Amino acid sequence: MLNEILQTIPQVVIDGLTLGAVYAVIALGYTMVYGILELINFAHGEIFMSGAFIGTAILIVLTGMGWVSAVPAIVMLITVLLLTAILTGLLGMGIERVAYRPLRNAPRLIPLITAIGISFLLQDIVRFIAELQKGNYIVTGPNLFKDQLSIKASSISSIFNDASIKTSFVIVLVTAVIMMIGLDLFINRTKWGMAMRAVAQDRETASLMTVNVNKVISITFFIGSALGGATGVLFAVQYGTIDPYIGFILGLKAFTAAVLGGIGNIRGAMLGGLLLGLLEMFASANLTLLSGGVFGAEYKDVFAFAILIIVLLFKPEGLLGKPVTEKV
């Protein structure tokens, strides 16, 4: 049994890293908003989904104009990523302005409820548009990167099987890592990053120190949503088929990742995302084997939620977070 598990490890690691990178970048959006507003931005998964659709739409339009074959795929991808990031960033800012800002002093249940409302609204609007344009809300985008690579893991040790990867995997991973490093630098090295950390720590004091709190919150939403939307594009490129309901479960898992790493902690979110991706891929590859056929891969979602519940119960501050005591 151990041998069988070991054999699949290279493939599991690669798939897990891809998925984990996606989780990690989405988890950043949750964690940033939570850190600053103590609000779970339920609609974040839907922003990711909108990003996937916007990106695919841009790609389809550009393919229709014949541009895709003219320029290298990587240039194409970067253009689409940037365009989508800006659009979803603005979407996130708009959501904050309309649905969260008026409720900043309301009881904490209320903004959560509007967040659920927004996420339903986005799902249905995207479904309208997709169904109107294509007749079906499940959309398959053009394939940018078709090459398959093979990693000869068996040459390292005969225990492992070879793993096969799409080129897009490398691109997803590299882009995600660039985004994460960029964000880390932004938060820790720039003036705006400092303002964000200040607002997260104490909103009132920050506003006394001439930090424009509303602007900082807007920027936080912009960056979080832009990252989420860009990840949506990466997801569409990597997995091909998208539908308006992918955002929900994926968002939930990204949230799990954020909690796992310690919510409000940016590096924690990255770690949590990668860890959750690896764990989930490992579970879906080996659950059948480990449980002797009782549980199949269909329980991988249950597995992710179970991690969430266990973390919340036994280490609610997460792996890298600091425990908070409640102020009375």
Next chain:
Amino acid sequence: MKSLWKKYKQNKLVQGILLLIYISITSLSLFMAQKSVTAFLLLLSSLLLLYFTNFKNLTKWLIAGIVLVFLLPFTASNGDAYQSYMEVATLVGIYISMALGLNIVVGMAGLLDLGFIAFFAVGAYTYGIFATVQASNFMPFGTFPLSGESFWLFILIGCFVAALFGILLGIPVLRVKGDYLAIVTLGFGEIIRIIFNNLDRPVNITNGAMGIPSVTPPRLFGIDFLYPSQFYYIVLVILLFTIFTVRRFEHSKIGRSWKAVRENEIAAQAMGVPLVRTKLMAFAIGASFSGMMGVVFAAKQAFVDPTSFTLLESITILVMVILGGMGSVPGVILGAAVMTILNLQVLTEVTSWLNQLNSTGAFSIPDALSPSKMQRLIFGLLLILFALYRPKGLLPAKNHVYNEKELQEGSAKENKGKQEVMPDHSQIEKAQEV
């Protein structure tokens, strides 16, 4: 105009006459018309009118009882669409009961539960499994399916099993608060659904995604309950029980503890409210209503499968609570009725009307925009609009407001051995329409 309205507000006789005219016109039109959704809905809304009259509680209940038990089934039975009306009325009852359950958890105790449909699923599967041959797959003894008489027992069993699940969910989530709680319950709801969806291996318990077909109908004195018009009465009885219990709980010690926990957990704890027990009670009681209705639902549909218990359903019930007013029993009843009718009747009617227009070529609306698919959009909009502009809902919850002066005078008088002066209860505790 304003003075006329004021006079109307005070004059019981005029109110009674108007209500009588309204009820008789709508019921007559429902009786005459072969198929008129409008008349049916107007007759139902007479109950709302009733709620706003100045009659005594008892009178209101009596009138509501007459309308619901005799008038509505009788007048509807004349047309072809009798069963479909009763189907809608039955589902309205089921949803009201669930919304009242969720209202305890969300509205009174302030614990946002996004996986509430799981308890409904538990109830439905409890009856579904034992009232079909499904149970013989794993039960070593007994013959299955159980007879239809066991249904009545299963209403209780469903209630207890759901309450048990409520406690099981409650214990781990006690340590998490607010937003986290919402996410954990959401995850729990999904876990339950996934498990029911996959529990056909290694032992076939729920028959997986195929669902459990041909559930035994309930039976009483040799009569099988097969039609919605019969289930209507079962639902009505359970609903009455639910409303009665919820009202009692609301004004009992535990009800006040729930509200205290909702307003401020730490303060409540400091005042001696046992946090763990109060929260667990909220989960268990809220879930139990849902479980009972799950049993009825399984029997009514005669089929149980996991697709009836998605997150959308949980959110639907949440929308009912928010729309009606968190913590307000009459409000939640109104919210649940409005949402269910909107979902089942209005949207489908509008869709078929649009389809007719399409086929006659008056104008065309693409299939993607058909209103029956717009549930999510409508729910989303309702949630946002209500949270932003009317967070207390259509009929906001009324809290006892004690006049400090009166209370002091009252206690002073009491000290002198005279009659106690309390605030006017009949004013505060208005009865709800059913």
